[in-house]
Each structure stands twice: as structure tokens, then as C-alpha cells.
Amino acid sequence: MANNTSFDLSHLLYRYPSRTALLEEFAPAVPLADKIAPPFWYFIGFLGNPISAAVWLGQRMRRNNSSAIYLGALSITDLIFLVLHLMYVLHMAWGYDVYNAKIGCELFHFAYYVPQYLSTFLVLAFTAERYVAVCHPFLKEKLCTVQRAAVVVFLLLAFSLALSSAQAYIWTFSELENSCNIRPEAGVGDNWSFWSVWTWVTDIFAFGLVPLAVLVFNILVLREIFKISRKDALTRQHSQINGTGGGRANGGNSAASTITLLSVSTYLIVTQLSATVLSCLNPSFPHGGMNMSDSEIRADKTWSSMFTYLEVRKIVEVICMSHYACYFFIYCLTGKHFRKEVVRLLTINGRMPFLNSLVAKSRRKERYSMVSTNGGPTSETYATNFSTTM
Incomplete structure (x- = not known):
């Protein structure tokens, strides 16, 4: 029995049976970042996302505005992610067994990836x-x-569910370790295991290629706007020279809506790609020997590099996850109609006397059209790929 105990204590996983305990000892910035930063995003997102969804999906905004459907769905999606991320933080950083159970482990990871x-x-x-x-x-x-x-929203939801379904197979609850880990069958083959290949391919696609595609569309839109603006400027100049006047183009609403959508997509590009680049570096920082003592681990360059990487990655991820909470501010800063609808909603359709003047201005009859008149979106951007199975 003594020999078995000695062997058990010499192995890292027996000294630190949970990932949280291991990180608290050697990379304390990881759980600390999860405890400090996300609550700010929860507070902002739990208030801003429901308001955004109510405004965008309200009849006045979505009636002739196809983009409102996407933005409303995005607000709901981001709200769901923040709820799931709260569960993740309670489990990983605070030590509560939120989803440490049969089926619960699989269901959580399946659901966790869908809104991402x-x-x-x-x-x-x-x-x-x-x-x-x-x-x-x-x-x-x-x-x-x-x-x-x-x-399109329905089809994208179905596609997201299909992509996430693999997570129900990859993750499983281990009764022996009393934790949610990578399924042994999914981890066979190390870097070429189903888990590694699937995570690599889907993360690169969803969190790398998609933001890059958004970037390309943004560049094309900005280039076209520049061409149109230059052409309009030349037309106005020609009109003034010939004395034909040339009134101001009625494109303020379209320009404002373009600014809103470009701002949202640019925010996603910056935050998502930053987290993706760091995630892709994960294979470059392997763990060291599993039978080292604590002092040997601290002195080992391989372990030190991995823990430093995890700390940097976590700090960047918790900052970048702000895009799940802060779109509301972009909508308010760039959208006049959105601001008016928020005031109308918060004042219960103008029934608060001290804000009647603001509501009266916001209820002018206007046509909300950002795109269409119709003939009249571990961080935790990613679940950290580091389990106690290592």
C-alpha cells in the first residue's frame, strides 16, 4: 500500500486531480482571469442583449429591415452564450460541479459550442x-x-447544431476522476486523434475562416462606398459649376446602418481572430513530464512555457469575449433609430412623464430600412482544450 501511495503521489494527476487545482498552483492567472473579467461582461450582456433583441425584433424595426432579424438573433445567441459561460466559470474557476454528471457533461459541451x-x-x-x-x-x-x-437564421442554427453535435461524443463524464474529460476513444492518436482533428478543423473554419470572410466583405463594401462617395462628390461639383444646384443625397439612413453593421463585424474580426490565433498556437506548447515533483515542474522550461501560454491565452480570451456583451454600445453609438427605440422601450412607450419629450421625438413617423424595404454572433470563445487527461 505504501508503494502504491508513493507511486500515486509521484504522478501529477494524483496530486492535482482537477484542472482547476493544477492551474491555481502553477498558472494562477488563468482561474483569476475567469473570476475577475467575465462578471463585467455578464452584467453588461444580461442587460444589453435582451434590450437589443427586444428592439431589433420589435415590429417597428423588423417590419422592413432584414438586418434586424440577424441582429435580433445575434443578441439572443450572445445572451445564451453568456449564460452557458457563467456555468462554465462556476464549474472551472469556482469549483462548483455544475455539469459533472452523466449526460450533463455531454449536453453542456454540445450546447456550449452552438452559440459560439x-x-x-x-x-x-x-x-x-x-x-x-x-x-x-x-x-x-x-x-x-x-x-x-x-x-437563413434557421439554416445557420441547424448547421451550428450539426457542428456542435460532435462535442457530445468528444466529452464524457469520468466517474473514476469525477470530472468531465475527453472520451478515451476520441483522444486516441494524440495530435491526430478525432478530438484534435475535429477541434482544429472546426475552430479554424468557424473562428478563423468565417471572420476572414467577413473581413473580405467589409473591404469590398468600403471600397464600393468610397467609389460611390467620390462619384457623388464629382457630380455635386459639376452641378455647382453649371448652376444646377444638386441637393444633398438622401442616403443618411443607409450610411448610418452601414456604419452599424461594419462596426459590429469589425469588432467580431478583431476579437475572434485574436483568440483564434492564440488557440492555434496550442500544439506549440506541450506539457512536460507527468512524474515530476512540483519544484521540478517550476524549473522545467517545457512546463513553464505551457503555463505562461495558458495565462496569456486566458487573459486575451476573457477580453475578447466582450463581443458577446458589448454590441449594445455599438448599436447606441451608431444607430439613431436604435437609440430612439431603446428610449421608447425603457419608458414603456412614453408613459413616463419626465421623459415624454425624448419619447415624443423618438416617435416621429420614420421608415427603418437598413438593407431591405421588401418591396414596400478555452474564452471563452473556445472551450480551453486542456483537460486532466492531458
């Missing part, structure tokens, strides 16, 4: 729609409709 995928896909969808509206305006009435937007 869907969030990026929704941003791609409305960015592509904005590209059509700006660069191919003759197709706008046909392709950029509220009905089509609702169908």
Missing part, C-alpha cells in the same frame, strides 16, 4: 447581405428580405 458557432455565422450573414445591398443594389429587393433572413 452561430454568433460568427450570423455576423457573416448580415455582412454578406450588406455587401449585396451596397455592391449589387439591383439584387437587394430579391435577396435581402425579412422572410429570407428568417430562413
Whole structure:
């Protein structure tokens, strides 16, 4: 028995049976970052996302506005992710067994990835729609409709569910270790295991290629806007020279909506790609020997490099996950109509006397049209791929 105890204590996983305990000892910035930063995003997101969803999906905004469907779905998706991330933090950083159970482990990881995928896909969808509206305006009435937007959202949800379904197989609850770990069958083959290959491919696709596609669409839209602006400037200059006047173009609403959508997509690109780049570096920082003592681990360059990487990655991820909470501020800063609708909603349709003047201004009869008149989106961007199975 003494020999068995000695052997058990010499192995890292017996001294630190949970990932949280291991990180608290050697990389304390990882659990500390999860405890400090996310609560700010929860507070902002739990207030801002429901308001955003209510405004975008309200009849006044979505009636002739296909982008409102995407933005409303994005607000709901981000809210769901923040709820799941709260469960993740309670489990990983605070030590509560939120999903340490049979079926619960599999269901949580399946659900945890769905809003992450869907969030990026929704941003791609409305960015592509904005590209059509700006660069191919003759197709706008046909392709950029509220009905089509609702169908696209449903299809993107189905696709996200399909991508996430593999997580139910990859993760499983281990009764021996009393933790949620990578299924042994899914981990066979190390770097070429099903878990590694699937995670690598889907993360690169959803969190790398999709944001890059958004970036390409943004560049094309900005280039077209620049060409149109230059052409309009030349037209106005010609009109003034010939004394024909030339009134101001009625494009303020369209320009403002473009700024809103470009700002949201740019925010996603910066945050998502930053986290993705760090995630892709994970194979470059392997762990060291599993039978080292604590002092040997601290002196070992391999272990030290891995723990430093995990700390840097976690800090960047908790900062980058702000895009799940802060779109509300972008909407308010760039959208006049959105601000008015928020005031109308928060004042219960103008029934609060001390804000009646603001509501009266916000209820002017205006047509909300960002794209279409219809003929009249571990971080925790990623679950950290580091389990006690190592």
C-alpha cells in the first residue's frame, strides 16, 4: 500500500486531480482571469442583449429591415452564450460541479459550442447581405428580405447544431476522476486523434475562416462606398459649376446602418481572430513530464512555457469575449433609430412623464430600412482544450 501511495503521489494527476487545482498552483492567472473579467461582461450582456433583441425584433424595426432579424438573433445567441459561460466559470474557476454528471457533461459541451458557432455565422450573414445591398443594389429587393433572413437564421442554427453535435461524443463524464474529460476513444492518436482533428478543423473554419470572410466583405463594401462617395462628390461639383444646384443625397439612413453593421463585424474580426490565433498556437506548447515533483515542474522550461501560454491565452480570451456583451454600445453609438427605440422601450412607450419629450421625438413617423424595404454572433470563445487527461 505504501508503494502504491508513493507511486500515486509521484504522478501529477494524483496530486492535482482537477484542472482547476493544477492551474491555481502553477498558472494562477488563468482561474483569476475567469473570476475577475467575465462578471463585467455578464452584467453588461444580461442587460444589453435582451434590450437589443427586444428592439431589433420589435415590429417597428423588423417590419422592413432584414438586418434586424440577424441582429435580433445575434443578441439572443450572445445572451445564451453568456449564460452557458457563467456555468462554465462556476464549474472551472469556482469549483462548483455544475455539469459533472452523466449526460450533463455531454449536453453542456454540445450546447456550449452552438452559440459560439452561430454568433460568427450570423455576423457573416448580415455582412454578406450588406455587401449585396451596397455592391449589387439591383439584387437587394430579391435577396435581402425579412422572410429570407428568417430562413437563413434557421439554416445557420441547424448547421451550428450539426457542428456542435460532435462535442457530445468528444466529452464524457469520468466517474473514476469525477470530472468531465475527453472520451478515451476520441483522444486516441494524440495530435491526430478525432478530438484534435475535429477541434482544429472546426475552430479554424468557424473562428478563423468565417471572420476572414467577413473581413473580405467589409473591404469590398468600403471600397464600393468610397467609389460611390467620390462619384457623388464629382457630380455635386459639376452641378455647382453649371448652376444646377444638386441637393444633398438622401442616403443618411443607409450610411448610418452601414456604419452599424461594419462596426459590429469589425469588432467580431478583431476579437475572434485574436483568440483564434492564440488557440492555434496550442500544439506549440506541450506539457512536460507527468512524474515530476512540483519544484521540478517550476524549473522545467517545457512546463513553464505551457503555463505562461495558458495565462496569456486566458487573459486575451476573457477580453475578447466582450463581443458577446458589448454590441449594445455599438448599436447606441451608431444607430439613431436604435437609440430612439431603446428610449421608447425603457419608458414603456412614453408613459413616463419626465421623459415624454425624448419619447415624443423618438416617435416621429420614420421608415427603418437598413438593407431591405421588401418591396414596400478555452474564452471563452473556445472551450480551453486542456483537460486532466492531458
